[in-house]
Amino acid sequence: MAKITKEEIMEKLGTVIDPELGVDVVNLGLIYNVDVKDTEVSVRMTLTTPGCPLHDTMINGVKTAVEQHPLVSKCEVNLTWEPAWSPDMMSDKVRSMFA
Template identity: 35%
Template sequence: MVTEEEVMDVLRECYDPEIPINIVDLGFVRDIEIEGDSVHIKLTLTSPGCPMYRTIGDDVRQKVLGIEGVRDVEVEFVFDTQWTPDEMSDKAKKKMGFDEKEG
């Protein structure tokens, strides 16, 4: 059975085309649910109107379907809380030029 760690590893290969940082380090991954051979991923983006949502969703779907044992992938975009740069990894913040004190 596929693990959350395997899914996260693959998601580190998915990028927002407008930002040269993977979606895990950007803090876009909200939740991963695995049930048998099905994976449901909840993602957020920098804004609800992000024009790249289809591109990102398709990339996520294709890459996760490439994991052995995965037969179905559902990508859901959620905006119940606003994404902020605070959600980025320290590595991503540094790459984007954010001062650690600024957030």
């Protein structure tokens, strides 16, 4: 039986773009953890600011992207503010774009 890998889920998450910054959530450093159990995926993530006006859009985008994996039956997105996001969490490639 085929298994879902974290790498496959991260690839799906790489398609979710923060509309304000135009960068995907993985390279922004917003994804803190991906847990795969059988066909269910749990994603722990943050947003760039607690008052983000696109809160629901981002959460729904992550859920939709993960659930596009053919073996995923359910995706739960858990939002956290600890640790708080900072630009240091961005990938080097993205950080250089904003430098």
